[in-house]
Amino acid sequence: MMTQSQSDEAxxxxxPLTGLEGGALGLQRxxxxxxxxxxxxxxxxxxxxxxxxxxxxVWTAAHGAVxxxxxxxxxxxxxxxxxxxxxxxxxxxxxPIASAGAISYAFLVSLGDVPVEHSASQVVAVxxxxxxxxxxxxxxxxxxxxxxDLARRVLAVILIAVAFRPLVTQLSLTEPxxxxxxxxxxxxxxxxxxxxxxxxVLRAERLRTNLLVAVRDEVRAQFATGAAIGASGVxxxxxxxxxxxxxxxxxSAPLLVSQVAxxxxxxxxxxxxxxxxxxxxxxxxxxxxxxxxxxxxxHLAHGIACELGFSEAQLLELEYAALMHDIGQLSLREPIAGxxxxxxxxxxxxxxAELGSAIIRETGVxxxxxxxxxxxxxxxxxxxxxxxxxxxxxxIKVANAFDDLVGENGDDERxxxxxxxxxxxxxxxxxxxxxxxxxxxxxxx
Amino acid sequence: xxxxxxxxxxxxxIIVVSAVTIVLVGPYSGIDLKTLVLVxxxxxxxxxxxxxxxxxxxxxxxxSSAVSLAAIVLVGPxxxxxVGFASCLTIRKQILVKRAxxxxxxxxxxxxxxxxxxxxxxxxxxxxxxxxxxxxxxxVAAVITHTVVNSALVGVLMWTLGAVxxxxxxxxxxxxxxxVELSSIGYQMLGLAIAAVWGGVGIIAPLLVLLPLFIAxxxxxxxxxxxxxxxxxLATLCQAVETKDYYTRGHCMRVAEGAxxxxxxxxxxxxxxxxxxxxxxxxxxxxxxxxxxxLQKTGKxxxxxxxAIKLHxxxxxxxxxxxxxxxxxxxxxxxxxxxxxxxxxPMGLVGMEIPESARVISVADVFDCLTSTRSYRKAWSVxxxxxxxxxxxxxxxxGRMVEALVRAVEREGWKTPxxxxxxxxxxxxxxxxxxxxxxxxxxxxxxAPAEAVPGGRDR
Numbered sequence: 001m002m003t004q005s006q007s008d009e010a011x012x013x014x015x016p017l018t019g020l021e022g023g024a025l026g027l028q029r030x031x032x033x034x035x036x037x038x039x040x041x042x043x044x045x046x047x048x049x050x051x052x053x054x055x056x057x058v059w060t061a062a063h064g065a066v067x068x069x070x071x072x073x074x075x076x077x078x079x080x081x082x083x084x085x086x087x088x089x090x091x092x093x094x095x096p097i098a099s100a101g102a103i104s105y106a107f108l109v110s111l112g113d114v115p116v117e118h119s120a121s122q123v124v125a126v127x128x129x130x131x132x133x134x135x136x137x138x139x140x141x142x143x144x145x146x147x148x149d150l151a152r153r154v155l156a157v158i159l160i161a162v163a164f165r166p167l168v169t170q171l172s173l174t175e176p177x178x179x180x181x182x183x184x185x186x187x188x189x190x191x192x193x194x195x196x197x198x199x200x201v202l203r204a205e206r207l208r209t210n211l212l213v214a215v216r217d218e219v220r221a222q223f224a225t226g227a228a229i230g231a232s233g234v235x236x237x238x239x240x241x242x243x244x245x246x247x248x249x250x251x252s253a254p255l256l257v258s259q260v261a262x263x264x265x266x267x268x269x270x271x272x273x274x275x276x277x278x279x280x281x282x283x284x285x286x287x288x289x290x291x292x293x294x295x296x297x298x299h300l301a302h303g304i305a306c307e308l309g310f311s312e313a314q315l316l317e318l319e320y321a322a323l324m325h326d327i328g329q330l331s332l333r334e335p336i337a338g339x340x341x342x343x344x345x346x347x348x349x350x351x352x353a354e355l356g357s358a359i360i361r362e363t364g365v366x367x368x369x370x371x372x373x374x375x376x377x378x379x380x381x382x383x384x385x386x387x388x389x390x391x392x393x394x395x396i397k398v399a400n401a402f403d404d405l406v407g408e409n410g411d412d413e414r415x416x417x418x419x420x421x422x423x424x425x426x427x428x429x430x431x432x433x434x435x436x437x438x439x440x441x442x443x444x445x
Numbered sequence: 446x447x448x449x450x451x452x453x454x455x456x457x458x459i460i461v462v463s464a465v466t467i468v469l470v471g472p473y474s475g476i477d478l479k480t481l482v483l484v485x486x487x488x489x490x491x492x493x494x495x496x497x498x499x500x501x502x503x504x505x506x507x508x509s510s511a512v513s514l515a516a517i518v519l520v521g522p523x524x525x526x527x528v529g530f531a532s533c534l535t536i537r538k539q540i541l542v543k544r545a546x547x548x549x550x551x552x553x554x555x556x557x558x559x560x561x562x563x564x565x566x567x568x569x570x571x572x573x574x575x576x577x578x579x580x581x582x583x584x585v586a587a588v589i590t591h592t593v594v595n596s597a598l599v600g601v602l603m604w605t606l607g608a609v610x611x612x613x614x615x616x617x618x619x620x621x622x623x624x625v626e627l628s629s630i631g632y633q634m635l636g637l638a639i640a641a642v643w644g645g646v647g648i649i650a651p652l653l654v655l656l657p658l659f660i661a662x663x664x665x666x667x668x669x670x671x672x673x674x675x676x677x678x679l680a681t682l683c684q685a686v687e688t689k690d691y692y693t694r695g696h697c698m699r700v701a702e703g704a705x706x707x708x709x710x711x712x713x714x715x716x717x718x719x720x721x722x723x724x725x726x727x728x729x730x731x732x733x734x735x736x737x738x739x740l741q742k743t744g745k746x747x748x749x750x751x752x753a754i755k756l757h758x759x760x761x762x763x764x765x766x767x768x769x770x771x772x773x774x775x776x777x778x779x780x781x782x783x784x785x786x787x788x789x790x791p792m793g794l795v796g797m798e799i800p801e802s803a804r805v806i807s808v809a810d811v812f813d814c815l816t817s818t819r820s821y822r823k824a825w826s827v828x829x830x831x832x833x834x835x836x837x838x839x840x841x842x843x844g845r846m847v848e849a850l851v852r853a854v855e856r857e858g859w860k861t862p863x864x865x866x867x868x869x870x871x872x873x874x875x876x877x878x879x880x881x882x883x884x885x886x887x888x889x890x891x892x893a894p895a896e897a898v899p900g901g902r903d904r
Binding site for chain 2: 177178181224227232235239241242244246247251253254261264265272275282330331
């Protein structure tokens with residue numbers, strides 16, 4: 001654990017990840033000394049988890065472990081679960097089986113007839129070792145874990161173990177009962193809330209977005225996995241009091257099915273996004289727009305939207321809309337010169353937007369995306385009596401104009417000039433809030 | 446289900462009567478009434494909720510069967526039959542016959558599984574510590590019996606309804622089936638969990654057990670929705686690209702279907718069929734880089750124009766290569782214009798060097814080209830097209846793929862495009878200008894060798 005957290009700090013100014021969620025705008029993040037990181041909260045959390053685990057391991061080694069075979073079994077199950085970790089939509093890494101195993105080890109009060117009285121530090125040590133063991137093969141093939149997610153897994157267990165283990169001896173809990181179950185359930189709930197808040201803080205720090213929005217996103221995203229993990233963890237602990245260690249193995253199986261479901265879902269999500277990303281390039285290949293235009297617009301729009309506090313679902317919708325905003329050009333007989341829609345006549349712009357929106361609406365599932373695309377070129381006050389266009393449309397309008405005017409490799413000077421030009425049009429064309437957000441995003445990048 | 450065939454009526458009657466008999470005869474000695482009622486309520490709840498959640502026809506897992514199995518352990522075969530029969534009371538819209546059959550079928554499956562459980566040495570009642578791990582053996586036997594009896598009862602019903610016979614006789618794909626069965630057995634192990642903690646914490650246990658179950662089902666349903674959305678988006682975008690050329694409307698969808706038919710006929714696993722289908726849909730996406738006037742040119746192509754067309758598989762590959770799940774099907778897009786004799790493009794691969802997916806898509810592509818109208822010729826009939834494909838086996842196509850397509854088309858038919866004539870009716874004029882290249886090549890009025898074979902010219 002410790003080596004991992006150290007190596008994390010060494011590489012804290014990470015190279016940008018490929019996905020939007022991975023800090024799209026950190027393209028040129030300043031490299032600095034290792035103690036100067038752009039994400040201090042993450043570093044603190046990872047360091048805390050690492051230090052906690054190390055302390056627990058040392059403590060346990062010094063005082064000796066009780067029930068070593070039980071500990072070993074749980075350690076192995078946790079390792080296997082960590083080995084089978086999955087990445088959910090939005091780059092969220094979870095390991096349901098490892099987490100459920102860890103929670104049940106923390107909640108274990110007896111095995112068959114034998115009361116189990118391991119200390120909180122033993123729980124943390126076993127879980128830490130199990131996680132490290134499970135990560136080894138991943139690290140060996142170069143798939144290092146997302147450290148903040150790993151740290152959250154550890155911290156959640158630390159929380160539960162520290163709260164629950166002392167109670168075992170104080171209240172001499174050995175039998176499954178309604179009282180014990182309720183206690184466990186409320187502890188799990190509490191931990192889950194704390195964990196969601198932690199994740200939200202990390203997300204807000206990473207995407208530079210509103211904290212409340214980020215926490216809400218995390219609560220929503222982790223609801224399903226959290227409930228499955230928590231319920232299984234409590235269940236395994238309760239079942240083990242009757243069935244002994246067999247319970248751990250047997251009752252991990254159903255969670256495996258949930259895990260398959262989660263994994264499939266994540267795969268479909270990823271494929272969907274990849275498909276839209278790939279197909280958004282058809283306009284480039286067809287010579288309708290400049291190379292990389294759709295992606296740059298989508299990156300910029302993402303940054304702006306984070307700045308304006310978009311929720312995750314809204315971000316996804318906006319990303320689709322931004323990627324496909326020029327798709328209407330496919331219906332044009334010949335590409336417009338240079339592909340820059342900002343230079344086309346308003347009538348033509350509107351036609352492209354409407355053609356594109358019609359194509360997207362055709363899918364039958366992306367109606368709100370189609371709406372954003374349809375109204376992307378309207379002036380600030382909107383067209384006709386429809387009122388102000390959606391914020392997504394206003395963002396795409398600004399991002400698109402910016403990218404069209406700056407081009408593929410504009411320098412800082414040009415960026416500043418273009419930004420100034422957009423600012424001058426904030427009376428009628430561009431939303432001043434969006435332009436301000438764009439300025440913030442540009443300064444950071 | 447409105448008008449049941451006679452056979453099905455008799456069958457449903459037999460099943461329902463035998464289930465009712467079991468429930469009525471008992472014996473009910475030694476069954477804790479409170480437990481029985483609680484388990485039955487739980488079963489009804491599980492069964493009712495499951496219908497709301499599942500919109501995915503493919504996954505036939507039911508959390509209620511876990512409860513049914515818990516009932517076997519807690520209240521024995523007869524009690525489990527009662528619990529199973531309680532599914533008649535589920536809160537959902539269902540006609541009476543279906544309700545009765547469902548209940549009876551659950552009752553019989555549970556009853557049979559219960560007896561197998563007893564035979565293998567299982568004991569009825571809340572399991573105590575001494576029962577573990579020995580209880581696993583009878584329990585697993587019960588799970589398997591439950592699954593088998595259930596499938597058999599439903600299978601026979603389908604058979605009496607004539608639903609199974611109407612299906613094609615193509616080989617059953619075992620892998621997905623086994624995967625579904627295994628995961629459902631995984632779920633049913635939860636029944637033992639319910640039974641094991643029932644004594645300690647009572648009704649809270651099933652809540653704990655059912656929560657992850659419902660979440661998994663919900664996730665599966667979401668995944669199915671999203672997969673559908675993905676499919677719709679992909680199809681729409683492909684069609685949007687096609688609008689450039691009036692004649693190729695619907696081409697990508699038909700090639701996707703054709704390629705999937707061939708792949709299925711060759712017995713490929715469902716996942717791979719799906720990938721090849723998507724690749725078929727996307728195979729011409731690179732045409733977007735080819736100027737419209739070249740695509741729609743009616744006369745002979747110049748070398749430069751032909752070179753521009755030759756680029757489209759590579760262009761297409763470049764667009765879609767980031768769609769990681771397509772993996773090997775990507776090669777199908779890149780090489781769908783290769784020929785077995787090595788005279789294809791872009792790389793001139795020979796024989797089995799050409800990836801399998803490309804050989805599949807190539808046949809489907811040319812078949813659809815031939816059976817639809819082009820700017821330079823009329824559509825061919827399916828029979829003519831098949832003759833032409835067969836004539837090109839060995840030089841252009843892999844015989845296995847062609848024969849698979851023929852078999853599939855014979856069985857399932859082929860939907861030819863309904864575009865007879867574009868606005869303006871320009872293809873007649875075009876046909877005269879080109880010198881009737883549209884006639885089957887077999888007739889001898891063959892143009893230059895590169896174009897004698899349909900795929901050479903049809904882009």
